[in-house]
Amino acid sequence: MKKVLITGAAGFLGSHLCDRFIKEGYYVIAMDNLITGDLKNIEHLFPLEQFEFQHHDVSKFVHIPGKLDYILHFASPASPIDYLKIPIETLKVGSLGTLNLLGLAKEKNARILVASTSEVYGDPLVHPQSEEYYGNVSPIGPRGVYDEAKRFMESITMAYHRFHNVDTRIVRIFNTYGSRMRLNDGRVVPAFMGQALRGEDLTVFGDGSQTRSFCYIDDQVEGIYRLLKSDYTDPVNIGNPHETTIKEFAEEIIKLTGTDQKIIYKPLPKDDPLQRQPDISKAKEILGWQPQVSRAEGIKKVYEYFKSLSPEELQKKEHRDFSANK
Incomplete structure (x- = not known):
């Protein structure tokens, strides 16, 4: 049985990856420090013999006994609310965390896939964004802690690949949505869903003309899985190229x-990107991948998920204690 380490495993995307690798017959080691993750996302896996959970911060030394075949590094705050509250932790997990996991991959001769995002493109001057575009990013703006963490992650991953011959993969994730998202984490889909289900007016920042491209979780996981199994080592965009304005999406x-x-x-927050649309030509050509779930179909599924939450969960606001994470 092949063994995979998934960091950020109790988060939205990480938990769905745990499900996929269990389904594929892997032994899954799930690691998370639970700053933004939630054990309820993976508690259904706890009874399984081929699953284990480690409560650990990957910014500190990471040790896994025995063999290890794959590492998927998905540990990082992913919403603006989180990474603006814990900027230092965000930078550390993208830098020190990635360094530690690359060292582990080198030691174990394991293949490692790191989760970069479309934020490496910043507020893009090129549209749609292909992997060859270098981006338009402010390193000192409020979003720089996340953007530059991901850009450093890519740089050090390629350095380990070239200098130490570590077997690496880099996925650039565009806006993804699905079940297990936190209602109040500041991302567009859960924010709008939560407001609608609570009977509140929907909040749009700016004039609503900025665009996003939303990819359903099942499609995203499939793209990541195919990239991990491929022989391609440069970054690959995984996202849905069907673009919409925020105002249209709210409607x-x-x-x-x-x-x-x-x-x-x-008012539009500082450095908030005005356009976001992936060029997925490489994913189509190299991975034979493209999204299968339409936005209308995916949003209906997510609506049913959020609608099934209890009234207490719908009304609950985020009260996470970040005081120790300086």
């Missing part, structure tokens, strides 16, 4: 939920 949510909320507008 879709209001129509879907059958509510009569208004859209209210607030």
Whole structure:
């Protein structure tokens, strides 16, 4: 039985990856420090003999006894609310955490896939964004802690690949949505869903003309799995190229939920990207991958998931204690 270490395993995307690798017959070691992750996302796996959980911060030394075949590094705050509250931790997990896991991959002769994101492109001046585009990023802006953590992650991963011959893969993830997202983490889909289900007006930042491209979780996991199994070592965009404006998306949510909320507008945060659309030509050519789930179909599934939450969960606000994470 092949063994895979998945970091950030109790998070939205990490937990779905745990499910996929269990389904594929792997022994899964799930690692998370639970700063933004939640054990409820993986508690259904705890009874399985081929699953184990380690409560650990990958920014510290990582030790796994015995053989290890694959490492998937998905540990990182992923929402603006989180990484603006814990900027130092965000930088550390992208730098020290990646360094530690690359060292582990070297020691174990394991293949490692690191989770970069479309944030490496910043507020892009090229549209859509291909892997050859170097980005338009402010290293000193408020979002720089996340953007530059991901850019450093890519740089050190390629350095280990070239200098130490470590078997590496880099995925650039574009906006992804699905079950297990936190309602109040600041990302577009759960934010709109939560407001609609609570009967609140939907908040759009800026004039709503900025664009996003939303990829359903099942499609994202499939793309990541194919990239891990491929022989391609340069970064690959995995996302849905079907672009929509934030205003149009808010209107879709209001129509879907059958509510009569208004859209209210607030100032656009500093360095918030105005366009986001992946060029997935490489994923199509190299991985034979492209999204299968339409936004209408995916959003309906996510709506049913959020609608199934208890009234207490719908009303719950984020009260995470970040005081120790300086």
